[in-house]
Amino acid sequence: EAGVAQSPRYKIIEKRQSVAFWCNPISGHATLYWYQQILGQGPKLLIQFQNNGVVDDSQLPKDRFSAERLKGVDSTLKIQPAKLEDSAVYLCASSLGLAGGPRTTDTQYFGPGTRLTVL
Amino acid sequence: AQTVTQSQPEMSVQEAETVTLSCTYDTSESNYYLFWYKQPPSRQMILVIRQEAYKQQNATENRFSVNFQKAAKSFSLKISDSQLGDTAMYFCAFMKDRSYNTDKLIFGTGTRLQVFP
Numbered sequence: 379e380a381g382v383a384q385s386p387r388y389k390i391i392e393k394r395q396s397v398a399f400w401c402n403p404i405s406g407h408a409t410l411y412w413y414q415q416i417l418g419q420g421p422k423l424l425i426q427f428q429n430n431g432v433v434d435d436s437q438l439p440k441d442r443f444s445a446e447r448l449k450g451v452d453s454t455l456k457i458q459p460a461k462l463e464d465s466a467v468y469l470c471a472s473s474l475g476l477a478g479g480p481r482t483t484d485t486q487y488f489g490p491g492t493r494l495t496v497l
Numbered sequence: 498a499q500t501v502t503q504s505q506p507e508m509s510v511q512e513a514e515t516v517t518l519s520c521t522y523d524t525s526e527s528n529y530y531l532f533w534y535k536q537p538p539s540r541q542m543i544l545v546i547r548q549e550a551y552k553q554q555n556a557t558e559n560r561f562s563v564n565f566q567k568a569a570k571s572f573s574l575k576i577s578d579s580q581l582g583d584t585a586m587y588f589c590a591f592m593k594d595r596s597y598n599t600d601k602l603i604f605g606t607g608t609r610l611q612v613f614p
Contacts, residue, residue: 413602418606419604420605420606426601471542488534488542490540
């Protein structure tokens, strides 16, 4: 079974430029997550999609970050304009998104990440 | 708000020995989940083990086991018979019960484990 795919693996840009990351989740996974991992910290959730709808984007800096998941499969995360503090690894994850209620949970499977350096 | 604390930035262990990684968390919830994730140098995060807070029995997965102390809000990971392939960053993570309609993982800052031959 193919895992979560992300591209590019590395990106270097100047501040104020724009950048986009792409994620292809595991086939059949309804839920997709974008996490930001700054060096020396644990990942932080930016946005969670259930199919093509947003479940949680409370920590997404909406003035510069945007994300979409058209057709409920692939997703793109965009930063425009980038700041120095956006330098991080951006991790995409997916899970089955079972419609279970309380006391149920899915395993989140992570992609290899995109390392962004903003100069 | 929930927080996860890993107080050991780095640990080392000799091959075949046992090592324990510590994690504490803060929450007012009664139903939640705790996880240990492994992130090898290639950066792909892999689930090691999961514990449901409503289960009293500690989870085990082969050489990996946890010591879950709900009252103390402690969740440590024990790795037995350490192998060179266990070298990685280990993250402790917390998730609220799904009744809150979110599967957000809240991570600690990680513990870098080095296994020596």
